[in-house]
Each structure stands twice: as C-alpha cells, then as structure tokens.
Amino acid sequence: MKHDQSQVSAGPADASYPLDLDGPEPSHRAYVTMLFNRHRVSLQRYLMRLVPPDDAAELVQESYYRLLRHGEMVRVDAMARSFLFQTATNLARDHHRRRATHRATLHIPIEDEEIAQDHLGPDEQLAGEQTRALLERAIADLPQDTRTVFLLHRFRDLTYPQIAEVMSLSGRTVARKMAEAMERLSAAVSEAT
Amino acid sequence: MRAPPEDLKAADWFARSREAVQDPADEAPWLEWIQDTGHQQAYENCELAWELSAELRGSPTLTVLLAGADALVSRQRAPAAPAARPRWRVPVWQVGLAASLLALGAFAWLYLSGPMITEYSTAVGEQRTVALADGSTVFINTDSQVRVALSRNLRRVELSRGEALFSVSHDPGRPFEVHALQGVTTAVGTQFDVELTRGGAAVSVLEGTVTVGASGTATPALPVAVSAGSGVGYTQAGAVSELRPAEVNRIQGWRSQRIVFNDIALDTALAEYNRYTRTPIVLSDPALGSRHINGVFHIGDEAAFLSAMEQGLHLKATRATTQTVLEPEAGYTP
Numbered sequence: 116m117k118h119d120q121s122q123v124s125a126g127p128a129d130a131s132y133p134l135d136l137d138g139p140e141p142s143h144r145a146y147v148t149m150l151f152n153r154h155r156v157s158l159q160r161y162l163m164r165l166v167p168p169d170d171a172a173e174l175v176q177e178s179y180y181r182l183l184r185h186g187e188m189v190r191v192d193a194m195a196r197s198f199l200f201q202t203a204t205n206l207a208r209d210h211h212r213r214r215a216t217h218r219a220t221l222h223i224p225i226e227d228e229e230i231a232q233d234h235l236g237p238d239e240q241l242a243g244e245q246t247r248a249l250l251e252r253a254i255a256d257l258p259q260d261t262r263t264v265f266l267l268h269r270f271r272d273l274t275y276p277q278i279a280e281v282m283s284l285s286g287r288t289v290a291r292k293m294a295e296a297m298e299r300l301s302a303a304v305s306e307a308t
Numbered sequence: 309m310r311a312p313p314e315d316l317k318a319a320d321w322f323a324r325s326r327e328a329v330q331d332p333a334d335e336a337p338w339l340e341w342i343q344d345t346g347h348q349q350a351y352e353n354c355e356l357a358w359e360l361s362a363e364l365r366g367s368p369t370l371t372v373l374l375a376g377a378d379a380l381v382s383r384q385r386a387p388a389a390p391a392a393r394p395r396w397r398v399p400v401w402q403v404g405l406a407a408s409l410l411a412l413g414a415f416a417w418l419y420l421s422g423p424m425i426t427e428y429s430t431a432v433g434e435q436r437t438v439a440l441a442d443g444s445t446v447f448i449n450t451d452s453q454v455r456v457a458l459s460r461n462l463r464r465v466e467l468s469r470g471e472a473l474f475s476v477s478h479d480p481g482r483p484f485e486v487h488a489l490q491g492v493t494t495a496v497g498t499q500f501d502v503e504l505t506r507g508g509a510a511v512s513v514l515e516g517t518v519t520v521g522a523s524g525t526a527t528p529a530l531p532v533a534v535s536a537g538s539g540v541g542y543t544q545a546g547a548v549s550e551l552r553p554a555e556v557n558r559i560q561g562w563r564s565q566r567i568v569f570n571d572i573a574l575d576t577a578l579a580e581y582n583r584y585t586r587t588p589i590v591l592s593d594p595a596l597g598s599r600h601i602n603g604v605f606h607i608g609d610e611a612a613f614l615s616a617m618e619q620g621l622h623l624k625a626t627r628a629t630t631q632t633v634l635e636p637e638a639g640y641t642p
C-alpha cells in the first residue's frame with residue numbers, strides 16, 4: 116500500500132501535481148514564454164509581410180495566447196517555432212478574411228451581396244497574385260525528384276522515411292532534396308514579397 | 309553524410325526541422341544559429357514559402373503536378389508479384405529442373421504459410437512487456453490482446469482488445485503497422501499508444517511521427533500524420549478525428565503501474581479504474597459521477613483508492629463478491 120502516492124481533492128488540479136516521471140520540466144506557460152521571447156522579433160517581421168504593421172503586433176500577442184491555451188507542446192525548439200509560425204499564419208489568414216468581409220459589406224450595395232460573396236475567394240488568401248504565380252512557377256521548375264519529395268511532404272503529409280520508401284531513396288537524400296526545394300521556393304518568395 | 313551544423317543554411321535547417329525523428333544533438337547548434345538576424349530573415353523566407361504554398365492547393369498547375377506524385381505512390385504501394393524476386397530465380401536456372409521444382413515447392417510453402425503469427429494477451433489487472441525479434445518493444449496494458457506477425461517487408465500487429473504502447477525500432481524498409489478495428493497506425497521508428505475505447509480507438513504519439521488511416525479499401529481517405537505530443541481518435545469505421553493533445557500523463561502513468569486522474573469526473577475515473585479490476589467499483593447514484601477528482605494511484609492498490617474516496621469525497625465503500633458500491637456517507641452534505 117502506498118498511501119503517500121494517493122491524494123484526492125474535490126478542487127481543481129494541484130499546482131505541484133505529484134506525477135513527475137521525466138524529472139523537473141518548466142511549466143507550459145514558462146516554456147511558451149521562453150519560446151516567444153526567443154522568436155518574437157522574427158515573428159513580428161514575418162507577420163509584417165502578410166498584414167499591415169499595427170495588425171502584425173496584435174497578431175503576435177494573439178499567437179502567444181493561442182499557444183498558452185494549446186496544452187502540451189513538443190519541446191524541440193525548431194519544431195515548436197514551426198508550430199508558432201503556423202498558428203500565427205492561420206490567425207493572419209482569419210484576420211485577412213475578416214477585413215475582406217468588412218470591406219465587402221462597407222462598399223457593396225445590398226442587392227449585389229451575392230456577387231460580393233463570390234469576390235471573397237481571393238481575399239481569403241494571404242499570398243498576393245504575384246507571390247502565387249512565382250511560387251507556382253518555382254514548384255513547377257523544381258527538378259522532378261525534388262518536386263515529388265516536396266509535394267508528397269507538403270500536400271500528402273508523408274514523412275521523410277515514407278517518401279524514401281516510395282521513391283526508393285535514402286532518408287538523407289530525401290532531406291537534402293527537401294532542403295533544395297525550400298532553397299528555391301524561399302528565393303521565389305523573397306523576390307515576390 | 310550528415311552535414312556539420314556550421315555548414316547548414318536556412319533551407320537545410322528548415323528541412324531538418326521537419327524530420328520525423330529529431331536529433332537531440334541539433335538543439336544547441338540550432339539555438340546558436342537562429343540568434344543571428346540574417347539567419348532569421350533567411351529562415352523566415354522558408355517559413356513564408358512553406359505556409360503560402362499551402363494556398364496553392366487546388367490550383368490547376370498544382371493539381372496536375374500532384375497527380376504525377378500520387379501516381380508514383382500508388383505504383384509503389386501496389387503489392388509486387390512474389391515470383392519476381394530475383395533471389396529465387398537465379399539459382400533455379402543454375403541447378404536444373406529437379407532443384408527448381410524443389411525450390412518452387414519450398415517457395416509455395418513459404419508463401420502460403422506466411423509469416424509466423426504470435427499472440428500475446430494479458431488478464432484483467434495484468435501488464436506485460438514483450439520484446440519483439442525486430443528490436444521493438446510492446447507494453448501490453450490490462451485485459452488486452454495483440455497478434456504480431458513479422459515478415460521481411462512488414463511488421464504487422466493486430467490489437468484485438470485493450471491497449472498497448474509500442475516502442476518501434478527504426479527500420480524504414482519495414483513499416484510497423486498496428487491494426488485496430490478499421491484503422492491502421494503506421495510508423496517506421498517511434499513510440500505511440502493505441503487504445504480500443506468504447507466507440508472506436510485512440511492513438512497517442514509520444515515520440516516521432518506516425519500516420520493514421522482507414523485500413524479498409526472502401527474509404528480512400530488519406531492517412532493523417534500525427535507527431536509527438538499529439539493524438540487522434542477514430543471511429544469503428546475508421547473515420548479519423550481532428551488532432552488533439554496526446555494522453556501523455558495517462559500513458560506514462562500506466563507504464564509505471566499508476567493511474568493518473570487530473571481533475572476528471574468520477575464516473576470517467578471509475579471507468580478507467582475498473583479496467584484493472586475484476587470487482588468493479590460502482591456508484592450507488594449516477595449523479596455522484598459528476599464530481600471531480602485528482603490523484604495518482606498504484607494499480608491494484610484498492611485499499612488506498614477506497615480510503616481516498618472516503619477521505620476526499622466522503623463516499624463510503626461497501627464490498628460485495630462481484631462489485632464494490634460507493635455511496636454518500638450518512639449525514640454528510642457536500
């Protein structure tokens with residue numbers, strides 16, 4: 116019998132929760148704050164390429180609260196950063212959509228409402244026409260294997276080992292081709308925005 | 309050869325961050341590298357390209373390009389004809405007819421009998437750790453049953469009852485599949501848990517990445533990738549849910565013979581507790597089930613659990629042969 120391990124209360128979870136199987140780890144809030152402090156400047160600069168500067172600052176804060184509410188996170192910095200930037204991008208997209216809706220209701224007369232709805236499509240996208248065109252061209256211009264690696268990973272959610280298997284390549288080669296794809300696509304994006 | 313960290317550019321780091329299994333040795337050089345403003349800006353371009361490329365989904369150009377990539381995958385996944393294996397063909401021509409007949413006979417036998425299937429099960433309250441021949445380990449929880457078949461191209465496990473945690477040895481050439489109901493979870497080297505629940509199954513990933521998809525051919529939906537720290541559920545029919553946090557505490561708990569209750573409803577807690585005992589604990593009044601409890605209990609230590617119920621929630625336990633009933637203490641009003 117291990118009475119010391121057992122405790123019951125009818126209240127909310129105790130802050131010093133007794134399960135500690137992996138040694139002391141900073142709390143979720145402390146981790147998210149640390150992650151934020153490390154990448155905040157970069158995140159704000161990134162968001163300013165997607166939305167007006169004032170909105171960018173607001174979205175940075177909103178991303179922070181989103182992550183706090185998210186629950187457990189992988190504590191590998193590069194992966195956590197990806198998650199942060201993805202969250203911020205989604206928020207920026209929502210923001211963009213709300214702005215577009217607002218504009219539409221402000222300027223389109225009521226009888227044209229249906230037409231206005233049709234026009235919202237492109238506004239739901241963060242990438243401008245030029246960026247889209249350059250990205251699309253850059254993907255099409257990738258060497259075939261590199262393109263296949265990128266497409267399977269980006270749009271089919273296959274992991275590198277799975278891609279390695281279907282393409283009969285080594286895992287290292289897949290990672291190298293993925294890097295090559297990102298090199299070219301990031302060049303296209305930097306040209307466009 | 310893996311490039312040394314000082315030679316890595318933004319795109320290399322970005323590609324590396326998306327590997328299913330992260331090398332812990334990368335963490336320190338990465339943190340150093342990303343401090344530099346110029347590096348950050350180059351990395352932001354990668355992030356922007358990655359995020360914005362998602363918006364191209366559905367564009368005519370991309371649809372055509374994706375169809376090409378998909379064709380490659382389906383070609384590769386189609387089962388290869390066993391007779392095409394050169395290993396068997398070459399000696400047959402060299403040793404002559406009698407030997408070839410013998411070889412074909414042996415081949416047919418191997419082919420028809422398939423890989424050897426081993427079955428492992430646990431009784432209520434029992435847990436078991438099984439080391440598999442491929443170096444993987446299966447931790448089997450209470451009242452569970454798994455069947456394992458290892459072949460040259462595939463590691464296949466069938467979970468027909470209960471729950472198991474899989475620590476999969478890395479082998480890209482031989483995917484590790486866990487079939488439960490109409491769903492399949494696939495990994496090449498990672499740690500994940502599969503539990504059969506009331507309405508379906510739940511998958512939690514502790515390390516690396518797995519894919520979860522329907523195993524029947526009727527539903528051609530693409531598998532969902534689930535990474536460490538996340539999980540999904542799926543229904544009897546194999547319909548996969550949205551991503552949700554992995555049940556890390558609960559799984560690490562059962563692995564060390566503990567049940568973890570973190571501010572959850574009493575009826576849910578009892579359902580979990582009763583997975584480990586033949587004499588279930590029930591409530592005299594279902595309305596008591598909405599009260600919340602916290603605590604960590606050793607599996608099998610019923611006395612400690614009941615005494616905690618008494619002291620913390622003022623519930624009195626009455627034991628009978630088939631079950632133990634919890635009822636409010638006489639005269640106590642919460």
